[in-house]
Amino acid sequence: MSRAAKVLLIDDDKDFQASTKSLLESHGYTVIQAYSGKEGLRNVVDHKPDVIVLDIIMESDSEGYGVNAAIKHEDKYTEYREIPIIMVSSIQSSPHERFPQAIEVGMIQPNRYFTKPLDIPGFLEVVDKAAGKR
Helix, strand or coil, X not given: CCCCCEEEEECCCHHHHHHHHHHHHHCCCEEEEECCHHHHHHHHHHHCCCEEEEXXXXXXXXXHHHHXXXXXXXXXXXXXXXXXEEEEECCCCCHXXXXXXXXXXXXXXXXXXXECCCCHHHHHHHHHHHCCCC
């Protein structure tokens, strides 16, 4: 029997965490939860998830961008760089739309971007593809 794919859910909103965890578990995923960027980065190392679902606004209004940049560009996270990051936020514009002139925008660009409330079928399709289920 193969193991369930692990999704690391990094978001400080407890209601979003609960509903998204329930949704993902009902589709066969193991969900690891983190409520801050620091906790999320620890869980990346401790659990090596297959997919990361990441909010932007937590302890600061750009915390998720920092987590994304750390995983994708800091040497201490080199072995985790290929983990797909799906950013989910109430901010209605992607990093490229929000910061069109910024040279560094590529450092904070996730693999995919969704806005809240979630398009659940689209979100599940992207998570399934990222986890290798489709």
